[in-house]
Amino acid sequence: MSNAAQTLPDDPALLKSLIAALQAENAKISATLRAHDQLIQSLRLRIARLKKQVFGQSSEKIEREIEQLELALEDLMIAAAEGQPDVVNDGQNDDGLETAPADEAAERPSRRRPRVSDSTPRERRELDPGSCCPDCGGDLRLVGEDVSEMLDLIAAQLKVVQIARLKKSCRRCERMVQMPAPSRPIPGSMAGANLLAHILVSKFDDHLPLYRQHEIFTRMGADIPDSTLVDWCGRAMKVLAPLIERIEVDVMASDLLHADDTPIRVLDRAGRDKGVGKGVKKGRIWAYVRDQRPWAGASPPGAVYAFAPDWKEEHVHGHLANTRGILQADGYKGYAKLYEPEPDGKPRLREAACWAHLRRDFHDEWTKTKSTIAREALDRIGALYDIEREITGHPADIRLAARRKHSVPKVEVFFAWSEQQLSRIPGKGDLAKAFRYGLSRRDAFSLFLEDGRVAIDNNPAERALRPIGVGRRNWLFAGADTGAETLARAMTIVETAKMNGLDPQAYLADILARIHDHKINRLDDLLPWNWSPLPSALHEAA
Numbered sequence: 001m002s003n004a005a006q007t008l009p010d011d012p013a014l015l016k017s018l019i020a021a022l023q024a025e026n027a028k029i030s031a032t033l034r035a036h037d038q039l040i041q042s043l044r045l046r047i048a049r050l051k052k053q054v055f056g057q058s059s060e061k062i063e064r065e066i067e068q069l070e071l072a073l074e075d076l077m078i079a080a081a082e083g084q085p086d087v088v089n090d091g092q093n094d095d096g097l098e099t100a101p102a103d104e105a106a107e108r109p110s111r112r113r114p115r116v117s118d119s120t121p122r123e124r125r126e127l128d129p130g131s132c133c134p135d136c137g138g139d140l141r142l143v144g145e146d147v148s149e150m151l152d153l154i155a156a157q158l159k160v161v162q163i164a165r166l167k168k169s170c171r172r173c174e175r176m177v178q179m180p181a182p183s184r185p186i187p188g189s190m191a192g193a194n195l196l197a198h199i200l201v202s203k204f205d206d207h208l209p210l211y212r213q214h215e216i217f218t219r220m221g222a223d224i225p226d227s228t229l230v231d232w233c234g235r236a237m238k239v240l241a242p243l244i245e246r247i248e249v250d251v252m253a254s255d256l257l258h259a260d261d262t263p264i265r266v267l268d269r270a271g272r273d274k275g276v277g278k279g280v281k282k283g284r285i286w287a288y289v290r291d292q293r294p295w296a297g298a299s300p301p302g303a304v305y306a307f308a309p310d311w312k313e314e315h316v317h318g319h320l321a322n323t324r325g326i327l328q329a330d331g332y333k334g335y336a337k338l339y340e341p342e343p344d345g346k347p348r349l350r351e352a353a354c355w356a357h358l359r360r361d362f363h364d365e366w367t368k369t370k371s372t373i374a375r376e377a378l379d380r381i382g383a384l385y386d387i388e389r390e391i392t393g394h395p396a397d398i399r400l401a402a403r404r405k406h407s408v409p410k411v412e413v414f415f416a417w418s419e420q421q422l423s424r425i426p427g428k429g430d431l432a433k434a435f436r437y438g439l440s441r442r443d444a445f446s447l448f449l450e451d452g453r454v455a456i457d458n459n460p461a462e463r464a465l466r467p468i469g470v471g472r473r474n475w476l477f478a479g480a481d482t483g484a485e486t487l488a489r490a491m492t493i494v495e496t497a498k499m500n501g502l503d504p505q506a507y508l509a510d511i512l513a514r515i516h517d518h519k520i521n522r523l524d525d526l527l528p529w530n531w532s533p534l535p536s537a538l539h540e541a542a
Contacts, residue, residue: 114151158220161192185512186235193513196236199229201505204490205498207471237486239515240508243526244489247496250527251290251302255325256453258289259316260461261332262468266309266484283484284308286319287464291499295396295453300529301499303464305488309481313337320349326451328352328458331437353444355381356457361434373421374431380414388456400452408449415442464495493528500528510534 009015131140167178185193202208210229217224251257266283288304308315313334320327320338327349329335338349359381366374387406391399415438422435438445448454471487497504510533511526524530 116149116151156198156220158195158217158222183516185239185516186232189232189235191232191236194509196232196512197505197507197509199232200236200490200508201494203233204487205467205494205504207467234486236512237490239512240493241489242523243511243515244493246524246527247302247492248304251304251496252288252320252323254290254299254323256290256292257320257323257325257327258291258455258458258461258464259286259320259327259329259335260458260465261286261311262465264307264468264484266481281309283481284311284315285465285468285484285488286316287461288319289460289464291460292453294392294455295399296393297396297453302496302529303492303499305464305491305495307481307484307488324348326350326352326447326454328354328455329461330354330357330458331441350447351441351444352447352454353441354458355384355445356459356462358434358438358445361430361437365431365434368430371431373425374434377414377418377434380410380417383410384456396452398452400450403449403452411446411449415439467491467495497528502528502531506533507531 009018129140132138133140163182165179165181167176169176185191185196199210199213202213203210210233211226214224214226214229261284263282264285265280284307286306286308288306289302290299291301292299293301306315306319311334316332316334317338327335327338329351331353335349335351339347339351341347359378362374362377362381365371366378384407387402387410391402394402418435418439422432422439425432425435448456468491493508494504497507507528510531514534515526518526
């Protein structure tokens with residue numbers, strides 16, 4: 001500032017013109033920043049509105065639009081942060097100590113300070129002023145310390161583990177003694193358990209194709225051919241197959257399941273010579289979810305994914321061949337036969353409908369036409385969700401009692417009101433279609449009022465399919481039916497691990513390191529909901 005002041009002119013007229021120019025420039029910058037902020041807020045509102053209808057019609061198109069808007073918003077916010085002066089961003093000053101926001105930064109949007117797990121390794125670095133006073137040379141004594149934290153990253157590093165098995169001979173009997181070679185996750189392969197787990201999670205959870213992983217490993221000092229990565233993935237999945245099968249059997253035996261499906265593009269072998277556009281067909285990935293956490297059930301959460309080359313009902317019937325109880329799903333016609341009475345007069349599966357799906361139909365109509373009837377339908381359904389928020393996590397009997405007291409009257413009034421509206425509005429419109437959809441499945445929409453375990457909607461299954469949507473934007477299509485089947489099996493174990501609060505990479509690394517030495521009759525101990533990690537010391541000794 002002192003150097004700048006020395007270069008200012010002494011002429012008052014020149015100073016006035018300089019100030020005027022600076023004021024004009026400042027006003028221009030302020031106007032740009034205001035426009036910038038308005039655009040950011042507009043993008044946020046638009047993203048929020050799109051996310052409410054992401055599972056409705058044309059959901060893939062909406063998901064792509066959300067992705068592009070979020071990228072645009074991210075770029076805008078980075079640009080805005082780049083132009084800001086160096087002030088406190090996350091509650092610490094330059095020394096890393098807690099501090100209150102500056103007055104001039106009060107209008108900026110608040111930023112949540114990063115949350116770091118207690119299990120994250122911590123390194124202490126002491127800055128000691130020494131033992132002598134820099135002014136008088138007297139002895140210094142410790143009276144306290146100021147401790148701050150800085151979050152840093154240690155880059156991933158490949159490591160070659162050399163296993164040296166020493167040979168020793170007995171001086172008395174000349175017997176040769178040597179420790180047996182430890183089992184490897186993939187027999188005959190140099191891939192370690194941690195590396196295999198990283199590759200699997202990167203591909204099937206982070207949706208990072210193997211050719212990109214090859215480039216990353218090359219930068220880290222290991223040129224692992226794509227063909228080798230493919231082989232490792234396939235053989236690792238073969239090792240995990242017994243666990244995946246047990247997850248499938250356990251989850252599908254539940255008497256209360258959520259189900260949903262989503263399309264997936266699959267490379268068609270029959271048309272692979274015709275080009276990508278003509279050599280790709282549309283298959284389906286189904287997700288079957290057991291999640292008893294909302295009603296404090298005893299069974300652990302789990303998700304089973306299954307691939308089918310088309311949308312025929314025979315695939316669903318095969319998936320659910322051994323399932324009895326309640327199925328919460330959308331209105332897919334392939335489920336209809338599963339709800340029909342069997343020779344004993346009782347259906348093998350009872351249908352529980354999804355109020356979120358019905359709500360989306362009304363929301364779409366209200367968005368398009370601003371219909372007051374659609375708005376009222378949304379408000380009535382919203383009142384049911386207000387009740388559900390209060391009872392989430394409570395036991396089934398408490399949920400049922402609350403629903404009988406508060407929800408039953410509202411549902412009865414809603415359907416009576418729906419019948420009245422249906423007689424007054426045009427019968428061919430989308431609004432009438434939404435009312436007919438609800439009235440035709442009244443029993444299914446009312447099942448949650450009879451059983452406290454049943455959810456009001458099918459959101460658990462829809463959430464389970466979101467990773468597929470993320471993956472589609474990375475790998476575009478699966479490599480033939482077998483590739484899609486592998487994807488489904490991999491997601492079964494990865495997503496089930498995540499539902500049980502596990503780090504999938506740590507879980508898979510531990511499993512791959514010990515499964516060959518694990519007793520076959522104790523394999524259930526390695527399921528995500530039963531698993532406990534083996535100490536590294538035991539790993540090294542195994």
